[in-house]
Amino acid sequence: FSCGSFSDRWYKMGVYNRVPTDIYKVELGKAITPEMVDKVLSTGEYDLITVTHNETSTGITNPIEAIGEVVKKYDDIIYCVDAVSSAGGIKIEVDKCHIDICITSVQKSLGLPPGMSICTFSEKAMRRAQKVPFRGVYFDLLAMYEYIINKNHQYPSTPSLSHMFALNFQLDQILKEGLDNRFKRHEEMANLVRTWAKDHFKIYTDTNYLSNTLTVIENTKGISVCELNQKLQERGFVIANGYGDLKEKTFRISHMGDYTVDDIEELLKNINDILELRL
């Protein structure tokens, strides 16, 4: 299922790894719905589905829990979720959502330098992996899991230890903040940006599925996003231009990780100042 550039990448992975793969695309800015998933799975043609939780090219957060309810009806479907930009910023309960494989990375809502991936996987995914004869080496989760269990949490090849130490530190910080507080902080930052976007521009994304970690804004004033960003950078801030075809047509403000409500207020104040925006 694809709703943008990052969910397209799942499809690419299937194709480039010679796995029979189909793609179900929705219009940019729209979400994947449980109904779509049900329609596709009812054909009985699939073994595995992939959903990108938070699509940062369009600012959509897909309803992974409601989709999980649909997946639950189909015993033999493996449900994979890309939570790269949401984990740590938006609540994800993999068991409750019936997610079999949930992958994320450390450099988005977890707020660490890039370079390490993290994943959870279910017993159902393990049993399915046992039936796949050619699983590669580097990304063979089953072999990795068995090694970790049998060798007291060592890995089959040397992992990025400095990231592991950093993650250990950061997870302590996250627990200190409190998970619910952290998710609430992301929501508050998102609300600030949404209100500002509605006042001065327009939110690009279907408002029923807005992301709490990033907002995509339609460039209704025809500003030069590139120039705005250059001026922001001189002041120590940075936003993102639209992704791919949406460049200059949209721009993106991220509000995730260790950013605070104050940081976002400061950013918006600076954008107002540069663009001379007044209510």
Place this chain on the structure above:
Amino acid sequence: FSCGSFSDRWYKMGVYNRVPTDIYKVELGKAITPEMVDKVLSTGEYDLITVTHNETSTGITNPIEAIGEVVKKYDDIIYCVDAVSSAGGIKIEVDKCHIDICITSVQKSLGLPPGMSICTFSEKAMRRAQKVPFRGVYFDLLAMYEYIINKNHQYPSTPSLSHMFALNFQLDQILKEGLDNRFKRHEEMANLVRTWAKDHFKIYTDTNYLSNTLTVIENTKGISVCELNQKLQERGFVIANGYGDLKEKTFRISHMGDYTVDDIEELLKNINDILELRL
């Protein structure tokens, strides 16, 4: 071609990725020779060969330059070299050795924390890759190269930036030391360990192909390597037990990266002290 656990891994990669693969094994502690490679390539049955430059399970450094002379005779062979534990400690001239793909990692002779791989590849390897339709996504060197060239050294997915900054710093340090000085330092450390090993134990490896980054020593005195290592660790040192089947039968002393001749002397003095070794 395999001369130990790490060269076995190349074979495993082929098999687990559903690539038709054969393995040519030599006795543990022996090297891969140009004659063996010539014999295998003359069958005309292969497209690509893999050689591990420095096999840390047995302390062998394979003669990659002489093997390259053989490969050169066979126009359509892609020559892959694993230089994980040698690059930065032993001179490697990929063009002179006719190496098409040379991979290494940052945590061995380059002396950085683990978590990033580095590779070189030839135009011949690029042209060959263009003929391979299913190259995966994450390790598709061709796609990565094209992206880097077209997007001013950006990557198709976020790389481990902190490792890149660290590597940039470390490469400056290495150039400051001077490449030849660095290789010479590795040789001097190796000579120290070899002399000590011959005086008190026995070198496990074929002495014509001894590694300058690591020495594997036969446990001729039947000491407990595990106990020795525990006592060394109390004093701030660490050596490695034998790898796999060679555990306790051998032990391994690494002399690579940023270690100095003084460090190695201090280590050997401490081993002498713990084991009460005297000449």
